[in-house]
Amino acid sequence: MSSAHKNLSIFSTDNLPDISEKRFALVVAEWNEQVTEALAQGAAKTLLEYGAKPENIVRANVPGSYELTFAAQKMAQKNDIDAVICIGCVIQGETKHNDYINHAVAQGLTNVSLKYDKPVIFGVLTPNTEQQALDRAGGIHGNKGDEAAITAVKMLAF
Numbered sequence: 815m816s817s818a819h820k821n822l823s824i825f826s827t828d829n830l831p832d833i834s835e836k837r838f839a840l841v842v843a844e845w846n847e848q849v850t851e852a853l854a855q856g857a858a859k860t861l862l863e864y865g866a867k868p869e870n871i872v873r874a875n876v877p878g879s880y881e882l883t884f885a886a887q888k889m890a891q892k893n894d895i896d897a898v899i900c901i902g903c904v905i906q907g908e909t910k911h912n913d914y915i916n917h918a919v920a921q922g923l924t925n926v927s928l929k930y931d932k933p934v935i936f937g938v939l940t941p942n943t944e945q946q947a948l949d950r951a952g953g954i955h956g957n958k959g960d961e962a963a964i965t966a967v968k969m970l971a972f
């Protein structure tokens with residue numbers, strides 16, 4: 815079901831684990847900062863709403879979404895990080911560059927998650943237009959940052 819038919823920030827929060835002592839890395843790409851900052855704020859707010867402590871959310875910025883994988887690995891290898899949430903926005907341009915970034919990051923974050931046996935959440939928007947991005951960063955389709963945070967919390971139940 816496409817985002818056009820549902821608010822991405824409406825999800826079940828039943829049976830969530832206690833995250834009061836869990837530590838989260840929040841890795842944020844600076845490209846399309848208006849969007850990624852809205853996503854990051856949504857993710858942080860949601861973690862706090864569901865019981866995370868402010869001191870247990872470790873924020874790190876990277877230049878672009880392609881760099882999320884390297885930073886995610888640096889965070890995932892830390893013994894005091896329980897989950898990594900990666901935030902980015904890769905807007906389609908005139909060339910295929912966005913495709914290469916998106917595929918590299920999706921596969922890269924999956925590899926990091928499996929290598930370090932920790933949830934590494936793909937909170938990267940891959941819109942065709944800036945408006946599509948804004949719609950998913952606190953607009954008509956909710957906030958994908960909220961969704962990424964809840965996903966991290968749910969995965970800590972495994």
Ligand SMILES: Nc1c(NC[C@H](O)[C@H](O)[C@H](O)CO)[nH]c(=O)[nH]c1=O
Nearest residue numbers: 843845877878879880902903904905
């Ligand atoms: N065009 C976008 C980029 N491009 C930059 C790359 O992510 C990367 O930093 C560069 O290729 C150097 O390695 N990044 C985004 O996050 N969003 C874009 O729309």
Ligand SMILES: CC(=O)[C@@H](O)COP(=O)(O)O
Nearest residue numbers: 905907908909910911912
């Ligand atoms: C997705 C990007 O990296 C973006 O800057 C590429 O834009 P373009 O394909 O028009 O060069």
